[in-house]
Amino acid sequence: MATMADVARLAGVSVKTVSNVLNDYPYVRETTRERVMRAVEQLGYRVNVTARSLRSGRTGMIGLAVPELGQPYFGELADDILAAGRRHGVQVLIEPTGYTREGELAALEELDRGLIDGLLFSPAVLAPEDVEIVEAVRQPLVLLGEQLFSSKVDHVTMRNVEGARAATELLLDQGRTRIAILGLLHREHVGASALRLEGYRAALEARGLEVDERLFGWADEGWHRGNGARAVAQILDAGVECDGVLGLNDALALGAMHELQVRGLRVPQDVAVVGFDDVEDSRFATPPLTTVDPGRREIAETAVELLCRRIDARFRAGAEPVEPVLHRAAMRVVERESTGPRPS
Amino acid sequence: MATMADVARLAGVSVKTVSNVLNDYPYVRETTRERVMRAVEQLGYRVNVTARSLRSGRTGMIGLAVPELGQPYFGELADDILAAGRRHGVQVLIEPTGYTREGELAALEELDRGLIDGLLFSPAVLAPEDVEIVEAVRQPLVLLGEQLFSSKVDHVTMRNVEGARAATELLLDQGRTRIAILGLLHREHVGASALRLEGYRAALEARGLEVDERLFGWADEGWHRGNGARAVAQILDAGVECDGVLGLNDALALGAMHELQVRGLRVPQDVAVVGFDDVEDSRFATPPLTTVDPGRREIAETAVELLCRRIDARFRAGAEPVEPVLHRAAMRVVERESTGPRPS
């Protein structure tokens, strides 16, 4: 592999001049610039990022800690963040935490090894009582989601409450009054499940409707399709009347929709179904699933931007403290064919 | 951030001694070792991987070029490869190629920037006529899949033909004779689609059965659920008899299964359904989907191992040439409830 010294020798200039050419330093004569570029071309020279990183103190890489990529939401989020990283000129190193505490702590420690300039962290296991751990982090950090909150750290989240509320209101507007909510977790009181339930409650109460716990579908084993199907089956088997379904994520909603259709119920005529997350699969379901787009692309773009801003701040002399930001992405209900007015 | 020099000063030894302690160099007195470790502890010192990489010439990172993580198969493959990387002590930098030629070429060029020691490349767009491009790569490279083949490069693939054949034979063994095959691509003649069709053909012909093209379901718009549903709907609407379905991937099979059930056909009694890939979703479908496990974990483990072997070979003096390997992972039909004997 050619080095700058090789290029310099071939072009008959100093190493630094080569560096200057490649970094668009203005005071280089045009003829020199061309000579250097020709040498670069001729040797197929590529700058060595490791050496550059050592010298400059930054690697141009950021970390992304998420539970697992096999989960479509995280896989798609990762794609969006990688794309946002490309736009901002940084590479993204993905560190799956596997829904484990050790995995999440390991991701935070990665910051000390000097390989990444900052970290986007989507905690799934660390909970509010661990807030000191993230507050102790001295490198640029942006938290994704509302699992773990600190006023000292940047956050980018989705509008869980508003999203669930809007989805529920869509069903109410279409004349549905018996709306099942699928995916509740017995143990969780801070995460997406609890917040989305809050939005559901708010929508019902705003219309003066009672929350009927017989319409609660639990999914402590995970937000999979199978659990969506099972939960709706239990509700129907119990003889509970139901004309609408809110899945706390798309997989649950899709599983429920399948179960309904297999039982001969028509979607949306008999039961309307709404999901949450707007994963790609939902667009291709039959019928296509109405869902809440939580603003995944905005989340990705904003998170990367905030992180890059914080990284840049470390390299400016001023060192004026950057105020922590809380950004809540815009959500939007994507209406497709799994919802529609209740036939009279 | 503390450096080795800080540790050395605190421990009262030379920088190199600190390095020796951390790298388990044997000739260090026990008392010295302890003194150094105490200093390390006290300063919270972590070795700087950038500096180590520059000096040693290897970064301990490998690249993984796949089309996109949002596609569940690739998301899960990425998880498996990240896990395999962890076992081998390397980190994995994921580079989504976005099903574009530029993306795939960019991933290959990444090898010249010195950030990764080698690349796992799953081509989706580069085709056999581009074989010279990958043969020209001078750094460690392992190709995944059969899209692009060269005898000069390591390959790790799945048994596409055998897998499709075994899946088809399972259906035949259960008394199915009218087996639809979903997901064929008009343009493709070298990739997974063509190979799996070959396995399907072989299974039928071995039993003396004709291949009926009216049972062909096309999916040029992509291997999504929606296309699986559409394809099976077209076959049924055309009045073609059908008691079995082979989806060329799980999404197609799941979409087809859904369509069948919505039409009141029972799975597996009326129509048995088999998929390919064994993605997580299939386990949670209703009924759970019988599918071909192409050996994803074995592929991940083997690919990482081959790549690491090739990387290590570059750093051994001998430089004896490593013979290119072609590894075909073991496949296995995972029988679940979407298949079963045909009721008489």
Place this chain on the structure above:
DNA sequence: GGCGCCTCCTACATCGTTGTAGGAGCGAGC
């Protein structure tokens, strides 16, 4: 006692790049 070997440590160079300091050449202004 002299020699060689083993243990334990240090000094220095090195990886490939970029920041700093400064020098040479040239035109403009007094």
Place this chain on the structure above:
DNA sequence: GCTCGCTCCTACAACGATGTAGGAGGCGCC
């Protein structure tokens, strides 16, 4: 003619680690 300032370039040090060479001290052996 001298200074000043601008342009263009070079030499050297530095980032933080590891490889090499070698030195000091202790021990055993002839």
